[in-house]
Amino acid sequence: MERNKEMSIVNENIPYHFFRRKAINGAMLALCAVSALIAIGILSLIFFYTINRGASYLSLDFFLQMPKPVGETGGGMANAIVGTVILIGIGSAIGLPIGVMAGIYLAEHGNNKFAVLVRFMTDVLSGVPSIVAGVVAYSLVVIPTKHFSAFAGGVALAILMIPTVTRTTEEMVRLVPQSYREAGLALGIPQWKTTVQIVLRTAFRGIVTGILLAVARVAGETAPLLFTALGNRFWSTSLDQPIASLSVFVYDYAKSPFEDWNNQAWAAALVLIILISLLSLSVRIVTRNRFSSR
């Protein structure tokens, strides 16, 4: 009797449960879709607004010419584009090897106190405001060498890249199943070759994505460059001299009272966005998994 009653309750509830489950499923799915739309929406808003404001000031001159003195219209920012590329180059040259290797260390040998300390420090470092990285680079490089330089700017960017790259590399290397390591070792492949040729190769795309995120993040950094690379209105590619960059260019021109300069700031911002997108795209293509499009 008792049992029958239970059964009937269950039976009666089946349609109710069924529709409720359907409804919740639908609502959640819709929520996810809306969130995705918002994310894409904000991105396209930034993108199209920048295009809208900046595109009309883009011309070949903008890429090939130097900035004009105040009052003269036209001119470009060839020096800032090259400067940004150089700064990213220096930052990557210093930051990526350190970050990637530290990440590999943490993932493969990270079960000791030292690794715990390193992990903690990286977490702290990744929360450090970018201007602090600038101050550090200032006192490490600018003060001893007694002048602002591209190198100092690169160091500041490297400091910002290291924690992101370290942690994503660690995560990605950790994701590689233990069975691949064991398979490599069981073939008589030395430990270091197993790590480099099998583990890293498997984690490669993930690591590259982490690197990209780090590079893209620092490419737009302004604060740490203000008192390291400083900025330069003239053509310079030497590492021990102050150097121009797109982000500082945008900063300077956007806050100037001249409308022409404001417009150029928009154009520069657009170039910066395009530069970063191109970088992402090209790395994606280069590292495309040859088996993924099977």
Added chain:
Amino acid sequence: MQTELLEQPNTPTILPIETLQVMPMIKMSARNVDAFFGKAQVLHNISLDVPANKVLAIIGPSGCGKSTLVRCLNRMHEVAGGTMAGLVLLDDRDIYKEDAVRIRKRIGMVFQKPNPFPTMSIFDNVAVGLKLNGLATRRNIGEVVERSLKQAALWDEVKDALNKSGVSLSGGQQQRLCIARTLAVSPEVILMDEPASALDPIATAKIEELIHDLKKKYTIVIVTHNMQQAARVSDLTAFLYMGKLIEYDETKKIFTNPSIKQTEDYITGRFG
């Protein structure tokens, strides 16, 4: 009941020589092997001989230490952070006194779950051991890959798709690819830890057939949960229970007339 079983006299002969027709050459031996994970002891005083060109099956209930035992035989136990005591001999030389990397080249291993390298083509999966060990020359590498794939009975199925991803194959094909990968570095002994447990009966039959062929050239140790499989493929069978070697004898004897009751209970399915 169980403790009673354990207290039975437990002195298996190291190698049941009297039951084999000819005096075999001993390829590998374990002598008084204890294995630990931290403080937990997983293997207790295991001694057994593996004769050359024979197939030794290791059977026993889950968790009894079969994997640990085979991993002690090619120094993979230490990779998982375990420790061991006792001797493991390969051609009468202590493998723990030699370089682990060189030992593993001589003692190959096939794992339970097929694990071809996902970023590599079928060809590279087979060639990887040679390439990364610096054993490859441009000329021999194609030959070795072809020979290994033929030995692993996979060549006909993949010869036109060597550039495809290793993980594009079926589970059974993947496992044969892993066997080919192991064969390519020309080991002397092949350890297989439940190589067919993730496969369907047809793929399993293929692997078993393969083991039959391989023992002409190699010495094979196979862990299996499948009693019929042990009976089909092996010459010798070792029964492990709770980290102890309970009985070790010719397969025929183990499956028709085991001398220890625990073995009989296990193979007849009364426990385990």
